[in-house]
Each structure stands twice: as C-alpha cells, then as structure tokens.
Ligand SMILES: [Zn+2]
C-alpha cells in the first residue's frame with residue numbers, strides 16, 4: 001500500500017508517505033473549525049521524515065486552544081490546507097485526511113475537543129472521545 005499519496009486541489013503540492021500514520025483523529029476545536037470552514041478537521045499524524053513533500057507550502061501561524069503554536073501549511077495557489085505543525089509535537093506533521101489521493105484510507109480512532117463541537121456537527125459514532133489534544 002505504501003507509498004500513500006496526496007495532493008492539494010490544484011496539484012501544485014504533492015506528498016508521499018513512506019509509512020502508515022501513527023494516529024488518525026477528528027478534532028472539533030475552534031481552530032480546526034476555522035481552518036476547515038466546517039465542524040471539525042480529520043487528520044492523521046506522520047513523522048516528518050516519513051513524508052516527502054514537493055511544492056512550496058505557505059504557513060500561517062496561530063495559537064491553538066491548548067496554547068501551542070500551530071503552523072497551518074496550505075497551497076499558496078489554491079489555498080487548500082494540507083498539514084499542520086505544532087510546537088507541542090516537534091517532528092510530527094498533522095495531515096488533513098481528505099488531501100489523500102484515496103481518502104477512504106483514513107480510519108479515525110479518536111475525537112479531540114469534543115466539548116467544543118458545534119451542535120450541527122456529527123462525527124463517526126463509536127470513536128474514543130478526548131476532551132483535549
Ligand atoms: Zn494547490
């Protein structure tokens with residue numbers, strides 16, 4: 001199944017993953033609501049040395065709801081958010097699941113920031129719920 005591939009909407013950013021994700025999750029925090037423009041993000045975690053990225057991401061820095069500095073990496077051409085980095089988790093990349101060439105490979109395990117969810121946002125039932133990351 002490796003390498004797993006993904007890309008942005010316009011194709012300027014491409015990536016290949018040389019191992020399986022460490023963790024896959026849904027996050028309902030307020031920042032993820034803003035970044036995705038909807039109720040939650042769907043993300044998987046990769047060590048940065050296991051991800052080969054081609055194309056130049058642009059980064060936007062923000063403070064996450066738990067106080068970490070989070071950089072959101074997006075395609076400067078089409079604006080598609082691709083991944084995030086967090087000061088709380090050095091060496092890790094948090095990819096947005098739907099940027100995968102085959103998003104059905106994404107198998108979420110947990111829900112973070114459930115307490116911040118919007119009343120209209122529903123996620124896959126049966127996931128382990130954590131209040132915060
Ligand atoms: Zn793009």
Ligand SMILES: [Zn+2]
Nearest residue numbers: 027028029032
């Ligand atoms: Zn979040």
